[in-house]
Amino acid sequence: QSLFGVSYPFDAYMGEIASGKQISFENSFSNVPEQVILTDFLVDRIYPVSTTSPAATVVAKVENQIVGTQLKKGKGVAYYCGFRPRDDQSASLGYESRTLFEILSAANAYPSTGKFTENDNPTYVSRTTDFFATKFPNGTTALVKHYRTHRENWEGGFSRNEEADAKALAANPLPSDELDIQHLKINGRDVTYRGKMNVAFRTDDSGKLIAFNGVQCTGITVDNVNYKFSSQPVDICYVPLDAGLKTYQLRVAGEGEISLPVPFAAGKAAVKNGKSDIKHVVKDGNMVLNIDGELSGKWIDITFK
Known part of the structure; x- marks a missing residue:
């Protein structure tokens, strides 16, 4: 708790159920879109805190409860997120959700080279264009078509079924x-x-x-x-x-x-x-x-x- 400058009241309930509620963002995270909490499962519970350091800044709330903070620590910054940031690259609900990416972007986790007005970091490019990009240690840049907005409809699992795959592709061609x-x-x-x-x-x-x-x-x-x-x-x-x-x-x-x-x-x-x-x-x-x-x-x- 000293790392983030917050206090969390531990209890036997392991967080609070907040299904259907929205997480709103402010201050340095003000450009992050609101996120809806989908379920009452353990992974979707929230963990509200109160700040104990005057230097801690609130960056996320659920109603009036603080669930996200920012605190500068030495040469770095410590962020507390008392919720699960969604990041859905398969548009499985019919739309893309990328709260985790937006949070990391706001935290400058994807710095650009500074050569252009656009951010040319490969991870940033991968989530904001039609291409998946990566950079290798020797300086090689690789690009492929990104299917992050292509809604998945296959049955999943750990083995392939050619007949089922053919039906899925016929209904939803790549x-x-x-x-x-x-x-x-x-x-x-x-x-x-x-x-x-x-x-x-x-x-x-x-x-x-x-x-x-x-x-x-x-x-x-x-x-x-x-x-x-x-x-x-x-x-x-x-x-x-x-x-x-x-x-x-x-x-x-x-x-x-x-x-x-x-x-x-x-x-x-x-x-x-x-x-x-x-x-x-x-x-x-x-x-x-x-x-x-x-x-x-x-x-x-x-x-x-």
């Missing part, structure tokens, strides 16, 4: 897997892309593209620099194998001329499929090669020099 990304601000980058299913990319410190994975795409635009890989949609995976970006692997499912950005100031490259050399050209910061039916879908080894 949205298209097409990605149509237009100037999305994510992890400090401005991204435009069109493809299917998923896309992942990585840039160096200067913002230059150094790795990419995409499905049925022709290229990607990062910070207004257009990287055109092909004239027709292909599946492409282009990834470095070492920290120095000298050795890469490439896999293209499709056919035609493929153009890829080379790392650093590489002027030459050795390109092989197994022991066979592959004809290519390194020019103007790009490596160009032709993928035919024989090379489509196969891994190609690249060593830049």
Whole structure:
């Protein structure tokens, strides 16, 4: 209780039943929408408190009862939430509820890079756009279509029933897997892309593209620099194998001329499929090669020099 600067009167009832009541938010949480308490189950009970520290600020109430507080502690902030913040990403009630996300956002748990006016934190982007975004330790950003607003109607359980799944999908088809990304601000980058299913990319410190994975795409635009890989949609995976970006692997499912950005100031490259050399050209910061039916879908080894 000293951590939050509040006092809670313990009793044998383990909280108060508040089904049907609303939680309202104020002060630093004033932008958090009201939340309705759905049930009288134990998880939905509330735990009202009174403040014991003059520095504690009330941020949430149920009627006149305090159920949320904020208290600055050293370099951090301690928040007390005496209720269950709902967070429903499947629209199971016909609408999305995201109180937990809104609370964490108000508490600055999802800081942006500060490069844009929009918050480009991947978790924030995932709950406010059509895309689920994540960032990996090496700096790679991955994006997929987010189905958080697609209402679930499957029967659940821990095993699959193909017949039941087919009926559920027929009644409630999944949205298209097409990605149509237009100037999305994510992890400090401005991204435009069109493809299917998923896309992942990585840039160096200067913002230059150094790795990419995409499905049925022709290229990607990062910070207004257009990287055109092909004239027709292909599946492409282009990834470095070492920290120095000298050795890469490439896999293209499709056919035609493929153009890829080379790392650093590489002027030459050795390109092989197994022991066979592959004809290519390194020019103007790009490596160009032709993928035919024989090379489509196969891994190609690249060593830049």
